Amino acid sequence: MMPLRFILVGMGARSRIWRRVLDQHPDCSLVGMVEHDADRLKAALMESPDxxxxxxxxxxxxxVDADIALLCTPPADRHDQIAAACRAGLAILAEKPLADTLAGAEAHVAAAAAAGVPLAVGLNFRYLAVTQELKKLFAPSRLGRPEFGRFTYERWRDGHQPHLNKYPLTMRQPMLWEQSIHHFDLMRFVYDAEPVSISARTFNPSWSMYEGDANVAALISFEGGIEVTYQGTWAGNWKQMGFEWRTECRHGIALQSEMFGDLAFAMREDVELSPVDLRDEEPWFDDVWGFLEDFVGHFRYGTALPCTGADHLKSLRMVEACIQASARGATVSLHEL
Ligand SMILES: NC(=O)c1ccc[n+]([C@@H]2O[C@H](COP(=O)([O-])OP(=O)(O)OC[C@H]3O[C@@H](n4cnc5c(N)ncnc54)[C@H](O)[C@@H]3O)[C@@H](O)[C@H]2O)c1
Structure with a gap:
């Protein structure tokens, strides 16, 4: 059978990992590359001359004939790319966030549905070993149902580094759209619960290099009574990364202490944490690979499309709720959006 044929749109930072993954996947092939920066396109062509x-x-x-448009472009202004993919009947695999406004993302999901093309969003963090093992800890026979949690992500992100994209430097809410979107998606995924209401405050510390707010503080209530306290920043004022996600459950706690690993749990009376064994993996590669396996499975075996655009809208509504809650100084119900 012919491999699934991908056209990669946007040859920037994120495209590099996708090119590596597509290159190694036996059931995928890269047939086209789209980039409006001539130098970047030339450099990409040197690596993939055919x-x-x-x-x-x-x-x-x-x-060329193709099956999938893989969008690795900045989230703003994807309208023409989505329209072109729909016209050509290509399935769409878009990098997160699908758009930089909720209305924009809703329009893309509606356009794909109207054209009858599948639309998935590359939420690779769901496929990390640590994420999948964390989710399993909440089984009734283990820690039991989560009731509250604290998620902190404190990073000094130097957005001027040459290997990083530059558009977040001028976004209005860079932390929320570019980073918190992953965290919100992870909360929904591991807790298997939808958010009900959010109060939040976004702000920008004096030393931030971002024009928009680099900080997000939020209280998030999920259905079934799970309360999460969230602090995320790209302007944490220490170059060492701070990551901690602790969840309190019926019988004990789960503690993830690194973005890509270090998972442990404790029952209430335990003196020490018990580490959870995680399979070896290469962060940024194996998680994308895991996602791609699921994505390919949809086309080959008719399994459910992972991380659909419609599902992604639920995480984007959390972003929008944070923005509105901060602007209005109010608690925002997700049903209002
Ligand atoms: N899932 C993850 O972990 C992860 C990690 C990094 C980035 N991303 C996402 O990937 C996407 C791309 O980010 P990036 O870091 O590669 O950005 P980037 O700025 O480095 O690259 C984007 C590229 O797209 C090109 N481009 C813009 N508009 C275009 C158009 N209409 N047609 C063709 N080319 C166009 C730009 O010239 C640039 O080369 C973003 O949505 C970002 O959030 C996801």
Whole structure:
């Protein structure tokens, strides 16, 4: 059977990992690359000389047959890319966040549905070993149902580093759209619960290099009575990363102390934490690989499409709720959005 044929749109930082993954996957092939920066396109072509290239997705769909448009572009202004993929009948795999406004993301989901093309969002963090083992800890036979948690992500993110994208430096809410979206998605995924209401405050410390708010503080209530206290920042004022996600459950606690690992649990009376064994993996690669396996499975074996655009809207509503809650100084019900 012919491998699934991908056209990669946007040859920036994120495209590198996707090119590696597609290159190694036996059931995927890269047939086209789209980039409007001529130098970047030239550099990409040097590495993959047999691939069709152009400055717009329409150009490439006229030249080559393909199955999937993989969007690795900044989340703003994806309208033309989505429209071109829909016109060509290509399935869409978009990097998170699907858009930089809730209305924009809703429009993309509606456009894909109207065209009858599947739309998935690459939420690779769900596929980390630590995430999957954390989710299992909440089984009734183990820690039991979560009731409250504390999620802290404190990072000094130097957005001027050459290998990083530059558009977040001027976004209005860079932390929320670019980073917290992963955290909110993870909460929904591991707790298997939908958010009900959010109070939040976003702000920007004086030393932040971001024009928009680098800090988010939120209280998030999930259905079934799970309360999460969240603090996320890209302007934590120490270059050492701080990550801690502690969840209090019926019988004890789960503690994730690193973004890519270090998972442990304790029952109420335990003196020490018990570490959870995690499979060896290469962060950023194996998680994308795991997602891609699921994505490919949908086309090959008819399994459910992972991380659908419609599901992603529920995490994006959390972002929007934080923005509105901070602006209005109020608690925002997710049903209002
Ligand atoms: N899932 C993750 O863990 C993860 C990690 C990093 C980035 N991302 C996401 O990946 C996406 C891309 O981020 P990045 O870091 O690669 O950004 P980037 O700025 O480094 O690269 C984006 C590229 O897209 C090109 N581009 C912009 N508009 C285009 C268009 N209409 N047609 C063709 N090319 C266009 C730009 O010229 C640039 O080369 C973002 O949505 C980001 O949030 C996800």
């Amino acid at each position: 691939v069709a290239v152009g400055a717009a997705l329409d150009e490439i769909t006229e030249q």
